[in-house]
Amino acid sequence: MRVELTVNGRARADEVEDRLLLIHYLREVCGLRAANVGCDTTSCGACTVLLDGQSVKSCTVLTAQAAGREVTTAEALASDAGLHPVQAAFQQEHGLQCGFCTPGMVMAAVGLLAENPHPTEAEVREGLEGNLCRCTGYHNIVRAVLTAAAAGPGGPASRGAGHDEHEVSA
Numbered sequence: 681m682r683v684e685l686t687v688n689g690r691a692r693a694d695e696v697e698d699r700l701l702l703i704h705y706l707r708e709v710c711g712l713r714a715a716n717v718g719c720d721t722t723s724c725g726a727c728t729v730l731l732d733g734q735s736v737k738s739c740t741v742l743t744a745q746a747a748g749r750e751v752t753t754a755e756a757l758a759s760d761a762g763l764h765p766v767q768a769a770f771q772q773e774h775g776l777q778c779g780f781c782t783p784g785m786v787m788a789a790v791g792l793l794a795e796n797p798h799p800t801e802a803e804v805r806e807g808l809e810g811n812l813c814r815c816t817g818y819h820n821i822v823r824a825v826l827t828a829a830a831a832g833p834g835g836p837a838s839r840g841a842g843h844d845e846h847e848v849s850a
């Protein structure tokens with residue numbers, strides 16, 4: 681089937697199999713490798729991208745379901761001006777170690793903050809519960825999302841947010 685959609689701001693039209701999952705379309709057809717495949721059970725969130733601005737696990741979405749819609753992956757977050765505020769906050773707060781979960785975690789955080797720009801710590805933990813990380817213990821990830829929320833659209837660098845700004849329970 682022919683599918684037309686927008687990926688990271690660029691209109692695309694591709695012939696795909698009806699059963700092609702969005703994660704495989706992004707990685708194998710578009711060559712966008714930020715979103716990862718970490719499971720086959722819809723449980724890890726490593727494949728998280730934005731679909732019309734809402735975070736989705738792209739291993740649970742058929743490419744056909746994205747027809748006519750806008751997909752955003754982690755590749756599109758940074759700009760010539762630098763890292764996206766959420767990326768900058770993850771960097772500042774050491775919200776990653778091996779990095780495998782990070783693109784999905786960041787996209788989930790971007791989606792979360794779009795829906796709720798000023799979440800509580802509990803809301804961040806609840807919002808990211810579908811994204812698993814085997815390395816960090818989540819402490820610094822939660823701190824990073826709270827830092828990004830506190831800093832606003834300009835990101836943590838513009839506000840000079842410090843490492844001790846948030847009290848985050850382990």
Ligand code: FES
Pocket residue numbers: 716717718719720721722723724725726727728737738739740
């Ligand atoms: S690859 Fe694990 S939830 Fe999609």
Ligand code: FES
Pocket residue numbers: 775776777778779780781782812813814815816
């Ligand atoms: S940083 Fe390694 S899985 Fe999250």
